[in-house]
Amino acid sequence: MTDGAPHDETAEHAQELLARAREAVTERPELAGLLDRIERLDEVDLERHPELFEQVHQVLRTVLANAGDAPDPLPHPDDPSDQHAAGGA
Numbered sequence: 001m002t003d004g005a006p007h008d009e010t011a012e013h014a015q016e017l018l019a020r021a022r023e024a025v026t027e028r029p030e031l032a033g034l035l036d037r038i039e040r041l042d043e044v045d046l047e048r049h050p051e052l053f054e055q056v057h058q059v060l061r062t063v064l065a066n067a068g069d070a071p072d073p074l075p076h077p078d079d080p081s082d083q084h085a086a087g088g089a
Contacts, residue, residue: 034059 018039025031034056044052 028063030059030063 018035021035022032025035037052037056041049041052
């Protein structure tokens with residue numbers, strides 16, 4: 001076992017998690033942008049990590065707070081109030 005093995009395993013696991021997260025956010029560009037920032041974290045001075053995490057956290061809070069606000073793009077066929085479903089305008 002080498003000294004770098006635990007670090008290598010952690011880095012590999014982080015890359016796997018980022019890849020899975022990217023698959024989950026393909027339709028959310030704001031979240032994909034957050035993943036880009038997280039992925040480049042090693043390029044940011046350590047002193048700025050808390051600032052970056054706070055920015056990421058704020059965007060996540062905003063996205064989650066508004067998660068249910070988007071209208072359903074497809075009309076529900078059984079909803080009589082939906083004029084599109086009832087053959088209206």
